[in-house]
Amino acid sequence: MATQLRSAENEYGIKSEYGHYIGGEWIAGDSGKTIDLLNPSTGKVLTKIQAGNAKDIERAIAAAKAAFPKWSQSLPGERQEILIEVARRLKARHSHYATLETLNNGKPMRESMYFDMPQTIGQFELFAGAAYGLHGQTLDYPDAIGIVHREPLGVCAQIIPWNVPMLMMACKIAPALASGNTVVLKPAETVCLSVIEFFVEMADLLPPGVINVVTGYGADVGEALVTSPDVAKVAFTGSIATARRIIQYASANIIPQTLELGGKSAHIVCGDADIDAAVESATMSTVLNKGEVCLAGSRLFLHQSIQDEFLAKFKTALEGIRQGDPLDMATQLGAQASKMQFDKVQSYLRLATEEGAEVLTGGSRSDAADLADGNFIKPTVFTNVNNSMRIAQEEIFGPVTSVITWSDEDDMMKQANNTTYGLAGGVWTKDIARAHRIARKLETGTVWINRYYNLKANMPLGGYKQSGFGREFxxxxxxxxxxxKSVVVNLQEGRTGMFDQ
Structure with a gap:
């Protein structure tokens, strides 16, 4: 079961305080105020970061703007070499960054090591090649040549969440750098230790101002960042509520946005499914990153013919999950990333029973004595769930799965699509025609057939409906x-004759 939590904060060279990274320098914030970064497994303070404000943002944007002309004209090989070197350095200190991610986020070390970091490294490798892939286009006409140039936008504002900070950072800055843009990055104020340390190590690779990092609360820096007339684009991953504000801010200067928001994905298991494999996927979807994953298949649609067998095996699997010290490689379920998220998940656990759902397993915080100081919640499954319940419609972002039983495919599809979200989904069946039929009907940006979370390099990821717009990865x-930019070169000599006098 749970292992004794240990303190490792001082073993990894963590500084007592970190500044903003602006114009190639680490500087103190204008306000003089700081924010504590915590270890959610123990409640202890790991370090302090700057509580940024509008003046910090203005300085960062100015640095990014000044760096853009030269960086946008850099050779593809120069940008490629930097991205390859980033990937090389990440590989060299793979376990170090994985540990920082685990310390500040509370996710199990095995996930940081074997999911977060390989995916992070993969983004830099993927987009290193893209520096040479920014193709324009030529069109031939009898009297002209049409040339379409592809050019970088300018200063890009990037706002990333706390659930997978290293991966979110990588999927934002790698394509921005590859295409010649400069960046002002705003990481989450609760979880960003690994990201800040990443820029400590990578600072010598990047020309000053190409990447700038400002930490702080969204309310203090968000509006200044997105409404600046010098910002050409915003990329955001996070909640719908925050996205609405960002869209409003972006409207001030009519700048484009890419938004990757929440999900309430349908994980559909048909009567002919490989039950054991599907149970494993449902277990992973419930506990991976403590359920703090926007792609999670949190609505499990079980065909009634296999419901009893599936739930019995699902219950056994979840009750065997090892919850404990996230730094222990044997741990499979860690602590929710913050007290705020821990409280939110607990509120939904109470709501579920009020709505009439039944607890199959879990349903409360961990009762292990050595986990009492951390944000630990048992993996939870609710049955007797109606798709109209709030626990089936709202994103809980915790280790919680709601089971909905079905028998009629058409009715099930209506329920699966009856949500404001549309980020991901899964289907289990041995019938290839049914698999394709369901996948096409699902109103969602990604569908995995016969293996949930089957993430593959260079597959677009993004949402339908209120899960956002634009594609990443x-x-x-x-x-x-x-x-x-379209350029038309005329090949026909002389006047047109239309306005000849």
């Missing part, structure tokens, strides 16, 4: 970081 995102 593939070369398709380069369209969001560049704009086109």
């Amino acid at each position: 593939s070369h398709e995102v380069l369209n969001h970081y560049t704009q086109t």
